[in-house]
Structure formats: structure tokens, C-alpha cells
């Protein structure tokens with residue numbers, strides 16, 4: 001290949017891309033150069049000098065840092081000469097001058113690059129007899145991160161990450177020379193959605209997570225690769241388990257998805273797995289929570305279905321099931337529809353528990369994009385729900401693309417948090433508070449400049465649960481006519497695409513509510529979903545469930561929905577089951593099992609199987625693997641199927657792209673609410689989060705947002721605590737001012753406690769409550 | 779204390795001199811220093827809002843450079859050079875006489891907040907060693923006696939504005955060279971007198 005050049009490393013020739021750094025070129029050819037500060041996903045700084053190598057220059061050999069020096073044709077590099085070794089020893093000796101020898105009590109010991117490299121390249125002895133520098137031992141720099149400044153070797157990985165990658169530089173080097181330390185500004189903690197990444201990349205034990213401190217030794221950990229349910233990006237992760245407890249989740253570098261990074265939700269949302277509130281046996285709720293055996297419950301459920309007169313059976317499904325589980329459910333329902341007896345089932349329906357579900361762009365007409373197209377497109381269009389809160393790692397990819405010169409155009413006011421990344425921000429002058437165009441599309445300023453004839457990747461989804469979807473289609477049509485358009489369907493939650501691909505026809509919660517006919521016999525299954533909380537339809541769903549004849553919930557915890565159930569079936573989740581996951585670009589990845597199943601819980605598919613057997617429905621599978629090979633039959637490209645076998649091949653660890661026919665039947669909404677925008681925040685009150693003590697408090701604050709004109713003008717508020725009133729509901733909330741919002745709009749996080757009873761179609765009133773000081777709330 | 783409108787306006791003028799807002803950080807820190815005699819956390823918050831970087835990023839720069847003070851200085855910051863040329867020319871005794879008079883150790887400030895004493899590295903006046911700066915206005919060719927007189931004078935007179943020429947005339951000795959342009963401006967408080975950001979003060 002012409003775009004390769006030759007360089008000579010330690011006497012042998014290797015080829016490298018021109019412009020590559022020496023450290024990278026060597027790495028690609030399997031030659032490891034020790035390093036602390038260099039990280040392949042961040043700009044080099046040349047801070048630690050551990051990567052010194054000798055290169056030949058016209059003036060003889062010279063030591064250069066291989067992380068800041070680029071290769072050139074016929075460059076001669078020595079990574080192992082005596083001079084290099086001496087330099088490495090020297091660097092380590094200096095680093096160890098102030099580094100405490102507290103490895104026996106350090107979380108990093110055993111996987112510490114400083115420890116390992118001191119063993120491999122260190123001088124073996126210290127000549128330092130003076131006192132080491134001292135700082136107060138770990139100080140909390142946020143609710144979840146601790147910093148031990150004595151251990152820090154000043155590599156600037158954490159500070160660069162927070163500046164370059166996550167864009168919230170709340171930690172920096174303070175002071176100079178011997179006193180240099182990483183720190184936050186007083187009263188301004190390191191509150192970042194991505195702070196946990198700094199713990200993972202810190203090459204020493206200076207940054208630690210409160211959830212993992214003193215919990216385990218790396219050599220005692222059992223590890224397996226998997227895929228995170230946190231968002232539909234499907235971040236690649238490594239699960240770390242000791243004594244059958246999940247202790248830590250690390251990001252894995254998947255070139256196509258998360259590139260090693262995770263949001264803190266994705267990283268720390270796991271303690272719930274071992275919560276003592278987990279349901280471990282089937283429960284008969286309406287009989288004073290009596291515990292039953294699986295057999296008894298299955299008997300009850302099958303009888304209920306078989307003896308009810310023409311029942312409507314509804315399945316409200318969540319987004320944490322595996323493809324295999326969705327497929328098994330679909331099979332079960334298919335067979336159910338075939339049962340013929342005097343009480344034939346009248347209808348069966350799947351409703352996906354996601355307020356943002358709409359018909360999307362699938363199956364033909366438009367070409368679909370991948371996440372990696374962010375790096376090759378000229379222009380990125382964003383019309384979707386808040387990306388940073390709902391698809392945090394996709395936000396990192398967008399940020400990186402913008403840094404590399406891609407133009408980002410944002411429509412509407414749901415992505416105010418990343419306004420500063422955008423080239424054009426088409427706010428209230430272009431779209432209304434409920435996402436309808438104010439202007440003719442061809443009149444949008446500068447739009448044609450950025451799209452005409454350009455490669456455009458449009459991240460498109462419903463921006464607000466209540467929006468009319470016609471403008472979305474209008475925009476996409478306009479883009480398609482003028483550019484080389486690719487669409488990334490923006491459904492944000494977990495394995496949504498797996499549900500869409502494996503369930504025959506999927507409807508939304510609004511359909512459930514409107515189609516619900518209380519004059520009929522209703523049997524409702526909630527499958528890993530809690531629709532009585534966190535949805536704008538929650539209050540209506542609650543009424544419907546109360547009116548239902550029989551409700552079965554498959555879940556991990558008791559929650560708002562299970563309170564209304566007849567039977568709760570304990571299920572398994574992330575880490576406890578094996579299966580496949582399909583992300584928003586339809587890349588299918590493996591989710592692996594590393595934990596035992598708690599109590600008598602079963603996988604969802606096992607319930608469908610037992611129920612089928614009880615009802616004499618014929619099923620031909622008995623394991624996840626069999627389900628997997630069955631569902632693999634309907635992928636569109638049958639050469640590249642994401643079967644377990646294929647996904648476990650080393651070449652496919654990053655996942656396999658493939659698609660299936662998708663049928664979503666969501667009706668357009670005609671009621672709008674121009675005053676309120678309902679949003680989902682990263683942290684909320686999901687059962688998994690509130691049962692994970694390390695992060696439970698992060699979703700506890702109740703707040704609404706508005707701009708100051710609205711605050712002072714429309715509502716004439718002069719208090720940062722207000723009471724939100726709607727009919728019989730009143731909720732005390734904090735007000736956050738966000739100047740990027742349009743006038744007269746209130747932003748309400750529907751996944752925070754207390755908001756689920758609001759009627760989304762009605763107005764709310766605000767009343768100034770006493771100020772925080774008056775209430776003496778701290 | 780947060781900044782008053784006049785100061786914010788001045789800051790905005792300075793910001794306008796740069797193509798990027800954040801480039802104004804250095805001068806704005808001097809404004810903060812001139813206001814309080816040190817870089818207060820309140821000022822850091824103001825600056826961070828004005829130029830759009832985070833508070834800790836401002837703090838990072840403010841704490842890196844030794845001319846930005848983290849603790850309030852006295853009305854007169856006495857910076858005595860301890861580097862090589864001055865050392866050879868007996869800066870030790872100048873240091874001792876200043877220390878004696880003020881009763882201060884390195885980096886200390888007296889309780890009345892009149893003097894802050896510091897030993898500094900070369901201040902670029904080697905030709906006139908030993909040299910001292912008062913609020914960054916340089917005097918060269920000092921002796922222990924002259925430096926004592928200077929301190930007494932400062933304490934008695936409490937001049938609002940310190941001008942190098944005046945100090946040199948009253949207490950200085952050998953000069954490294956003639957400072958070509960006659961400059962009658964000086965500084966008030968522990969900030970160098972810069973024309974372009976308005977910290978240079980005219981002595982009436």
C-alpha cells in the first residue's frame with residue numbers, strides 16, 4: 001500500500017501509517033513502549049517522559065518522547081538500548097520520589113501501570129532518603145469519586161479527559177512544581193456524567209470510585225465482556241465479579257461504539273443486582289404477598305388465560321430483555337393466537353415502554369447510517385431528545401466529530417446542553433416549543449450551505465414525547481432531496497432495537513392507553529417495564545391497570561407497577577443472562593452471563609417456555625442458544641448473522657451489523673402542550689438506580705428548568721423553590737435557570753420522583769414557595 | 779465580593795482586545811489582584827463567567843504563577859532579589875535589613891497589612907544589583923542602609939502610587955542602564971503598572 005511507510009525499530013523493519021506517532025506505530029506492530037500519560041483516545045501531552053526512545057538524527061542518536069514524535073520514512077528507532085533503559089529507570093526513580101508506598105492498601109495494586117512498569121523497567125532501588133510530599137489522604141471530589149493526591153503522578157490523563165473528551169473541565173492542576181496537585185474548585189465538585197472514566201484511565205490509584213474502594217483485589221476478579229443496557233449505543237463493557245458479586249464495570253474499547261468510554265450511569269448502575277430488595281420468588285400480590293412456587297404461578301396464569309372469555313392480552317415490554325427473550329415472547333404470543341377453544345384469545349398486542357417511540361425510518365426509502373459515519377460525514381444534523389442525558393456515549397462521539405471539524409446543526413431546544421458545539425442552533429425562531437416548523441425549510445438560514453450536495457448524517461428521533469411527527473418527516477425529506485443523507489434512528493433506551501426486530505408489531509404506551517377497553521376482559525403482562533412511573537402516560541396506565549382483570553409483572557423489584565399486579569415473577573437481568581443486544585445502528589453484540597441467578601428467578605424466556613408447556617403450545621427450543629439460532633433465520637443479510645458462534649469469534653467482538661424487518665405502529669399525536677417539555681434525565685428514580693447506593697442520590701433532586709424571561713416575566717417568581725400545581729397535585733421543586741431555552745417553556749424531568757402523576761396535556765401553575773434559606777434546606 | 783459594574787466594564791474592554799475571550803485571563807487576574815491584593819475565589823467566579831472557562835481552570839492559572847497571589851498582600855509588596863548577581867553584590871544584607879525592619883519572614887504579611895516580604899528570583903536588573911521591587915517598581919543599587927530608609931519612608935509617607943523613578947532617585951544607587959523613556963507612571967498595590975490594562979497609575 002502506498003500510504004504506508006517503513007521505519008526500523010530495534011533492527012527490524014515495520015510499516016506504519018505516515019503521520020502516526022512512534023508509540024502508536026510500534027504498538028500496531030506489537031512492540032510495547034511503556035507510558036503513563038499517553039492514551040490513544042486523547043491528544044498527546046508528553047507529560048511523563050516514560051516513553052522515551054532513541055532515534056537516529058543527523059546529529060547522532062537522541063532520546064525523544066515517542067508519544068509526541070511522529071514517524072518519518074526510514075526512521076531508525078531503538079526502544080531497548082542501554083540509554084533508553086537508563087532513561088526509563090531515571091523517570092521511574094523520579095516518579096517514585098513522591099509516590100507513597102501504600103500499595104498494600106491501594107485499590108489499583110495488581111493492575112497498576114506504575115507498579116507494573118517499576119517491576120519491568122525500574123531501577124530496583126531507591127536513592128531517595130528524604131521525606132515524601134504529603135497531602136491529606138483521599139478527598140472526595142464528587143459524590144462518587146475520591147482523589148488521593150499523594151499517589152498522583154501528574155500524567156494529566158484525567159484533566160485532559162474532562163476537558164477534551166467529556167467537555168466539563170471541573171478538575172485541573174492547581175499550584176506548581178512540587179506542590180502541583182489535581183483538584184476541583186471549592187464548592188464546585190467534579191459533577192460530570194463521565195467522571196468514572198478518569199478512574200479507569202488513571203495510571204495509579206489516585207482516583208478511585210466510592211463503589212469499588214477496598215472491595216476486591218484485581219487478581220480475585222472474574223471477568224467477562226458484555227454489552228451495557230445503559231443506552232441503545234450498546235457500550236462494550238467488562239464485568240468484574242468476585243464471590244458472585246458484581247463489583248465493577250469497566251469500559252472496553254469498541255471502535256464502533258463507545259471507544260472505551262462509559263457514562264457514570266453505565267458504569268455504576270449495578271449494585272441493585274445484589275440489593276436485598278430483589279424479588280427472588282414469585283409473589284401473589286393480591287393475596288397479602290404470598291410467595292408461590294414457579295409451578296403454582298404458571299398454573300394460575302395459564303388457567304387465567306385459558307378460562308377467560310375472549311381476553312385482550314397486552315404486553316408492556318421494557319428495553320432490558322435480550323433479543324432471545326423478545327423472540328421467545330413473540331413465539332409465545334404467536335402460538336397463543338393459534339389456540340382454539342371456546343374462549344379464543346381476541347387480541348394480543350406488544351407495547352414498548354418508551355414515550356419517544358414513533359414509526360422512525362426503517363425498511364427501505366432512506367439509507368441508514370452508523371455511528372462511525374459521524375467521523376466521515378460533512379454535516380451532522382441533530383433532531384432528537386437530549387443526547388447527553390439519554391445517549392451519553394453517543395454525545396461523546398458527536399463531540400469528538402465536532403472537534404475534528406464536522407459541522408453540527410441542532411434543531412429545537414432539547415439539546416441546549418450542547419448548544420456550544422453546534423455550528424447552527426435552530427431554536428425558537430425555526431421550530432416551535434413543540435417542534436413544528438415556524439418557517440419554510442428552504443428559508444432556514446445557512447441550512448443549504450451545510451447540506452447541499454454534502455454527506456449528511458442525521459440523528460433523528462422524536463424530540464418531545466408529545467410532538468406531532470409530521471415535521472420530522474418533512475425535515476428528513478428535505479435533507480434527502482438536497483444531500484447524501486444517512487439516518488441514525490435515535491431510539492435511546494437499552495435494547496429497543498432488539499425489541500423492534502424480534503416482536504412482530506410494536507406499539508407505544510399511548511396506544512395502550514387509547515386502545516384499552518375496560519368493557520373487555522383484560523390480561524396485562526408488564527415485562528421488565530414499570531410504566532406506572534417515568535412515563536407521561538403513567539397516570540392513565542395506572543387507571544388502566546386498576547381496571548384490568550389480571551396483571552402479571554416480570555420484574556426485579558417491587559415498584560409502582562407491581563403494586564397493581566396480581567402476580568410478580570422474579571426475572572434476571574444484565575450479567576445474569578446470556579443473549580444478544582442490538583444497538584441503535586442495528587449492530588448486534590453479545591451480553592454474557594457471569595452471575596448466578598438469584599433465588600428462584602428465571603430468565604424471561606424460561607417463563608414463556610414453561611407457560612407454553614402448561615398450555616400445550618408447541619415450542620421447539622430449550623436454551624438461549626437454540627432461541628438464538630431460531631431468531632438468526634430472519635436477518636436480512638444471511639451471510640453475516642449475529643449468532644452466538646459468530647459473535648464469539650475474535651474478529652466479531654465489536655459486534656455484527658445486520659437488520660430485520662421492523663414494524664412499528666404508533667399513531668401521530670394531535671394533542672400538544674406548548675408550555676411543558678417532558679424530558680428524561682440520565683439519573684432518575686428507576687428501581688435499579690434507587691437500589692444502587694453509590695449513585696442513588698444522583699437522581700434525587702427535583703427540579704424544573706426555564707429561562708429567566710419566563711421565570712421573571714410569565715411566572716413572576718422570585719424564589720428558587722416553587723410549587724408546581726396541577727389540579728390535585730402539587731409538587732415542590734427547585735428551579736434551574738437555563739438561558740438556552742425558549743420563552744414560556746417549562747422543562748420537567750419525567751423520570752424524577754413526583755412527576756409521574758402530572759397530566760401531560762394540561763397546564764400547570766407555579767407558585768413561589770419559600771426560598772431555600774427560609775425552608776432551611778441545605 | 780463580586781465585581782462592580784465599572785470593573786466588569788473594564789474587564790470587557792480588555793476581553794475585546796483579544797480574538798479569543800480566554801486569552802484575556804492573564805490581565806483579568808491582574809484586575810482581580812489590584813482589587814483585593816490577591817485572587818479571591820469570588821473574582822475567580824467572575825472571571826470564569828466573563829471568559830467562559832471553568833472556575834478551576836482559572837484557579838489553575840492563578841495558582842501557577844507566583845505573581846498572582848493567593849493570600850492578600852500588604853499595601854507594599856517588597857520583592858528582594860536573591861539570584862546570582864544580587865547575591866554576589868550582597869543582597870543578603872539587603873534582605874536582612876528589610877526583614878529586620880518589617881519583622882517578616884519570606885511570604886509573610888504584617889498584621890496591619892502594610893508590608894509583604896518575599897525573596898524572588900532574578901528580576902532582570904542584574905546590572906544594578908542588588909535590586910528590589912516595591913509593588914513591582916524596581917530600585918537598583920541598594921544598600922542595607924538605603925533599603926532601611928526606603929522601608930521607613932514607605933511606612934511614614936504611605937504613598938498611594940509607587941513610581942520606580944522616584945524610588946531610584948531617593949534610595950537607589952548604580953543603575954544598570956538609563957531607562958530610555960521617562961515613565962512617570964507607577965503602580966498602586968501589588969500589581970505591575972501596565973498601560974494597556976489600566977493598572978499603570980499617574981502620580982499627581
Ligand code: SF4
Nearest residue numbers: 152153155156158202
Ligand atoms: S489523578 Fe491519575 S489520571 Fe489524574 S493526573 Fe494524577 S495520575 Fe494522572
Ligand code: FES
Nearest residue numbers: 046048049051067
Ligand atoms: S507517554 Fe510519552 S511522555 Fe508520557
Ligand code: FES
Nearest residue numbers: 859861864900903
Ligand atoms: S540577579 Fe538580581 S536582578 Fe538579576
